[in-house]
Amino acid sequence: MTARAHRIDDAKADLAPELGPGSLTWRYAGDLRLFLVTAPFGMLQLMHPAVGAGVADHSDFFVDPWDRVFRSIPEIVGTVYDSPRSGTATRVRDYHRDIGGVDHHGKRYHALNPDVYFWTHATILQGVITIAEVYDGGLTDAQRETFYQEGKTWYRRYGLSERPMPADYAAFTRYFDDTCENVLEATESARWLAGQLGIASGLRLPYLPGPAEAVLRPAIMSEYRVITTALLPESARDRLGLRYSAVDRVRFRAAVSLIRTAWPLLPEPLRYHPRARRGMREHAALGEG
Numbered sequence: 001m002t003a004r005a006h007r008i009d010d011a012k013a014d015l016a017p018e019l020g021p022g023s024l025t026w027r028y029a030g031d032l033r034l035f036l037v038t039a040p041f042g043m044l045q046l047m048h049p050a051v052g053a054g055v056a057d058h059s060d061f062f063v064d065p066w067d068r069v070f071r072s073i074p075e076i077v078g079t080v081y082d083s084p085r086s087g088t089a090t091r092v093r094d095y096h097r098d099i100g101g102v103d104h105h106g107k108r109y110h111a112l113n114p115d116v117y118f119w120t121h122a123t124i125l126q127g128v129i130t131i132a133e134v135y136d137g138g139l140t141d142a143q144r145e146t147f148y149q150e151g152k153t154w155y156r157r158y159g160l161s162e163r164p165m166p167a168d169y170a171a172f173t174r175y176f177d178d179t180c181e182n183v184l185e186a187t188e189s190a191r192w193l194a195g196q197l198g199i200a201s202g203l204r205l206p207y208l209p210g211p212a213e214a215v216l217r218p219a220i221m222s223e224y225r226v227i228t229t230a231l232l233p234e235s236a237r238d239r240l241g242l243r244y245s246a247v248d249r250v251r252f253r254a255a256v257s258l259i260r261t262a263w264p265l266l267p268e269p270l271r272y273h274p275r276a277r278r279g280m281r282e283h284a285a286l287g288e289g
Helices: 003-015 024-028 034-046 049-058 065-081 088-094 114-135 141-156 169-182 188-195 210-231 234-240 246-265 274-286
Strands: 100-102 108-110
Touching: 024 065, 024 114, 024 141, 034 049, 034 065, 034 114, 034 188, 034 210, 034 234, 049 100, 049 108, 049 114, 049 188, 065 088, 065 274, 114 141, 114 169, 114 246, 141 169, 169 234, 188 234, 210 246
Parallel strands: none
Antiparallel strands: 100 108
16 A cells, blocks of 8 residues: 555544444444334345345345344444444454355355445445434434444444445435435345235244234234335335335324334333443443543
């Protein structure tokens, strides 16, 4: 690397916002409402041809889709709340080193291709923004920009090329919309997941004992379908054949109102993922800046 390149990298590091107790990312990335956005933004990941192929070729997603969720979320949360010196982000990145192959278009893909990896990061960023926008009263334009700049710091922790990363929030929005319109498609993985959203789904819910799960599944899956379809871009809903009716809109607004009202009443420890709480405790104990 040239001396000039080092100076540019040093300048980026000086300007990059920190991820810590004062950041918007710290406030929202470990919020347990992230499970309300996991399905729609996970769906957008799966609709990318390379991601859809990687999941189909290199996981047991069709047998146990929850496994991907419950393995991935704690580690992704850890990339924010663990100390950068912990190596969490590079460990997450390296889980993907052997994920590659040929997609159904006959094109070679690899999970660490920056265009592919940044898209998965972009869906996570947009999911966290959605928590703030939909379930927590919204963000100002300045806060959206701040959060996106923090998201760039977050992405840099993975140590991959920044080439696909838009410069600012406006450019990120254009990138996200363009990808949804012109890159995403109804991959096998995405179609399968979309088919599991109905009340007749055979997808078992985790953690609930058998009798309770059988009784609660129809109601829970019905609401989850409404939330998922509401948060998907219209182009994605159309490609996957997911309906979103006027009744669904009323149900979604009611669900959002209930969550906004009830969430602040919960004790703070119940509002954050255990991995986030652990990181907060360790940060406080070490007195990190």
